[in-house]
Amino acid sequence: MTKDEFKKVALGGxxxxxxxxxxxxxxxxxAKSDNIMNALSLGLCxxxxxxxxxxxxxLLRKIIPDKVHLPAYIIIIASLVTLVQMVVSSFLPSxxxxxGAFISLxxxxxxxxxxxxxxxxxxxxxxxxxxGISMGLGFVVSITLLGAVRQGxxxxxxxxxxxxxxxxxxxxxxxxAAFNAVYSLVKAKTEKRKLLNGxx
Amino acid sequence: xxxxxxxxxxxxxxxxxxNIVLNQSLGMCPFLGVSKKMQSAVGMGLAVTFVIxxxxxxxxxxxxxVLEPLSIAYLSTIVFILVIASLVQLLDIVLKKLSPMLYSxxxxxxxxxxxxxxxxxxxxxxxxxxxxxFQTLVTGIAIGLGFTVALILMAGIREKQSLYExxxxxxxxxxxxxxxxxxxxxxxxxxxxxxx
Numbered sequence: 001m002t003k004d005e006f007k008k009v010a011l012g013g014x015x016x017x018x019x020x021x022x023x024x025x026x027x028x029x030x031a032k033s034d035n036i037m038n039a040l041s042l043g044l045c046x047x048x049x050x051x052x053x054x055x056x057x058x059l060l061r062k063i064i065p066d067k068v069h070l071p072a073y074i075i076i077i078a079s080l081v082t083l084v085q086m087v088v089s090s091f092l093p094s095x096x097x098x099x100g101a102f103i104s105l106x107x108x109x110x111x112x113x114x115x116x117x118x119x120x121x122x123x124x125x126x127x128x129x130x131x132g133i134s135m136g137l138g139f140v141v142s143i144t145l146l147g148a149v150r151q152g153x154x155x156x157x158x159x160x161x162x163x164x165x166x167x168x169x170x171x172x173x174x175x176x177a178a179f180n181a182v183y184s185l186v187k188a189k190t191e192k193r194k195l196l197n198g199x200x
Numbered sequence: 201x202x203x204x205x206x207x208x209x210x211x212x213x214x215x216x217x218x219n220i221v222l223n224q225s226l227g228m229c230p231f232l233g234v235s236k237k238m239q240s241a242v243g244m245g246l247a248v249t250f251v252i253x254x255x256x257x258x259x260x261x262x263x264x265x266v267l268e269p270l271s272i273a274y275l276s277t278i279v280f281i282l283v284i285a286s287l288v289q290l291l292d293i294v295l296k297k298l299s300p301m302l303y304s305x306x307x308x309x310x311x312x313x314x315x316x317x318x319x320x321x322x323x324x325x326x327x328x329x330x331x332x333x334f335q336t337l338v339t340g341i342a343i344g345l346g347f348t349v350a351l352i353l354m355a356g357i358r359e360k361q362s363l364y365e366x367x368x369x370x371x372x373x374x375x376x377x378x379x380x381x382x383x384x385x386x387x388x389x390x391x392x393x394x395x396x
Contacts, residue, residue, distance in 0.1 A: 023373050026228035027317045071285060074314070078278040086274060104277050104324055108315040110229055165225045166384035173370075173377030181369035 009130050013138025018111045019172075020142060020179040025111040028102050029143050030168040035154075039147025040140070042099050045088070047136030049080045050112050054120040054132035056080075061121050073116045074107070081107045111139060146172060207338050214342025217391055220318050221350040222384040227318030230309050231351060232376050236362070240305040241355035242348070247291060247306065249344025251313050252322050255284045256340035259323040260333060280323045281314075288314045318347055353383060 018024050028046070033039045056076050057064075064072045085103050089096045096103075106112070115135055120128040150171055153162040161167045218224065221231050227248070234244040259280045267273050292310055295303045303310070313319065322343050326336045357379055366375055 023232065024229075026232065027226050030225040030228065071282075074281055074285060075278065078281050082274060082277050085277065101321070101324065101328075105226075105317045105321055107277055107281055108317045108320050110312070110315055113315055161385075164384075164388075165223055166381045166388065168225060169377050169381030169384055173374045173381060176377065177367075177369040177374035180374065184369070 005127070006130070009127050010134050012131055013134035013136070013141075016135075017138045017142060017179075018114075018135055019139060019146075020176055021183075022111075022114070023176075024114055025109045025139065026172075028105060028109060029146065030165065030172060032099055032102050033143050033146040033150055033168060033172075034163040035151045036144060036147045038099055039143045041095055042102055043140035043143040045084050045099075045103055046106050046109060046111070047133075047140050049077065049084060049106050049109075050115060050136045050139070051129060051132035052080050053077050053112055053116055054128040055125065057116045057120040058123060058125045058128035064121075069121060070113075070117075073113060073121070077112055077116070078107045111135065146175065149175070207335065210335060210338050211342045214339060215346040215349060216387070219346045219350055219387055220322070220343050221347055222380070222387045224321070226321045227316050227347055229312060230316060231347075231354065231380070232373060233312075234306065234309050235351055235354040235358055235376070237305070238352070238355045238359060240302075241351045243299075243302040244306055244309060245344075245348025245351045247295070247310065248313055248316060248318065248347050249341065251284065251287050251291060251316075252319050252344040252347070253337060253340035255280075255287050255319050256323050256326050256336055257333070258283050258287070260326055260331075260336040263327045276324075276327065277320075280320055284319050284323070285314045318343065350383070354380065357383075 016022055019026075019029055025046070028042055032042045053073070053076055057073060060072075060076075081104065084106070085100075088103060089100065115131060119131045123131070146168075150162050150167060153167070153171070162171065214220070220226050221228070230244055230248065234240050259276075262279055262283065263273070263276060267276055267279065288311065291313070295306075295310065322340060326339055331339060354376075358376065361375065361379070370378075
């Protein structure tokens, strides 16, 4: 693995941010970003499943027959989620009350199946783990950021809108628009610099 | 009589007051992905309704008569996702034969019904609420219809929206999310509705 490849994979969580760029895994992002704690803990659970599913799937990529690779991936992911469910329900009962229903739904989070299909099923173990960590962190950071913004706004303006689903939609939409605006600004600037450098 | 009122309130809550997309924010992927054209929105909504209704019934049967008696309820996530995946595969085969037009317009989103959290979420919630079989069936249908209603409304708005000049950073998903937020606010108006 060369340095450039490493850089590309490791920065995947930012340049291909699962929430803001790929727009995957929207359901838990909106439903459980009503405060920082929920957002962070659900993000960490998802990242854990993502890293380990990437690891296992890339280890087994030559063994799993191509025709049944999707069911096989889903079973691997579902088993990991069951593991997380058991650990959380026995050691962290209060967390289980607040995000329990959504831990089971990590199974159907498109980020995890998407990374398995697009990356882990085709790449070696080490890059897959790095991809898992990078994408997982990208998800944790985005959902926590959203949670922080929503909790802050709820504190400022009171309950009822920003901690409800409608507020989640609107805030995520506005943040995504801001992300797009910044991204296109940065892109235009680097292209301009490239053009100037090329001329000189 | 009380049972009947319970059924009606399940219907109302699934479609209006507790809409799966707009109140619980489940099933967002197809809601944002397939809501650009009215025709595919209707097809997708009905396909998802079918899968939700059948999947929650099958999952309920498996949970009540297999998983719980054998006390392996912790396997429910794995079993449920297998049931859902096979149902979607079945739907894939049937639609390909019966309606190739709809099949091609749904595209990749048909296979993605498997990873639609509305389906697994409903299966989980009917099991944890301890409903009986008929209530499970009605809940599945009501939630599917609620999804369809939200999807059709959204498709109607987005078809109009595509005619207007939207600021560049908002194009695509951001404007769709803000629209969904405003729709969700409108749906909060139904919250006062109650039969019990």
